[in-house]
Amino acid sequence: MRATGSLILSVMVVAGLTVAVSRAADEPPAAQNEANAPATAQPPASVVPVTPKDAAPPPSVTIIGASDAHGVLGRDVRSAADEDMGHVVDIIVDRTGHVRAAVIDFGGFLGVGSRKIVVDWNAMRFGKIANKSDSITLELTKAQVAAAPEYKEDAPIVVLGASGSLQPLQAVQ
Incomplete structure (x- = not known):
């Protein structure tokens, strides 16, 4: 029934457009109807013509091979x-746009009992290990991650780093 309704609606739209085009073709242009029409039409005052100097420059293009880069959201993390x-669920950046940490959904079973923790970006390694291509390895033990405080939005972020490698986040004014 739904497909029939869509078909009828499509036929009605096409028929309406056909009638509108036919009527427009039968009417003479507005400039021919007016005897005092100027020879060259002027755009309305609110229209600003775009000149080549106003055009944006073309964007730069970079091509990255499929085996050279991958997205990280949703990817599994191994010790x-x-x-x-767990797996990566978010990325933390500072006010300058530099990646500082990853939010990992850790523990639990099928999403039940898991919690989000934040680990330093530099504590993560991207590459191949133990028959796992393109894996993310965390330089922390499961016990260290289990002891980390839970990440909560709009609260101070506690970032777990490997061997004191973290640098304090400087406030940007």
Whole structure:
């Protein structure tokens, strides 16, 4: 029934457009109807013509090979001992746009009992390990991650780093 209704609506739209085009073709142009029409039409005062100097320059283009880069959201994270550490659910950037940390959904089973923790971006390694191509390895143990405080939006962020490698986040004014 739904397909029939869509078909009828499509036929009605096409028929309406056909009638409108036919009527427009039968009417003479407005400039021919007016005897005192100027020879060259002027655009309305509110229209600003675009000149080549106003045009935006073409964007730069970079081509990255499919095996050279991958997205990280949703990707599984493993420990160096090949333990399941969860998966990346968000990325934390500072006010200058530099990546500082990753939010990992850690623990639980099928989404129940899991919690989000934040790990330093520099504590993550991207590459191939133990028959896992394109894996993310975290330089922290499962026990260290389990002891990390939970990430909550709009609260101070506690970032877990590997071996004191974190630098304090400088406030940008």
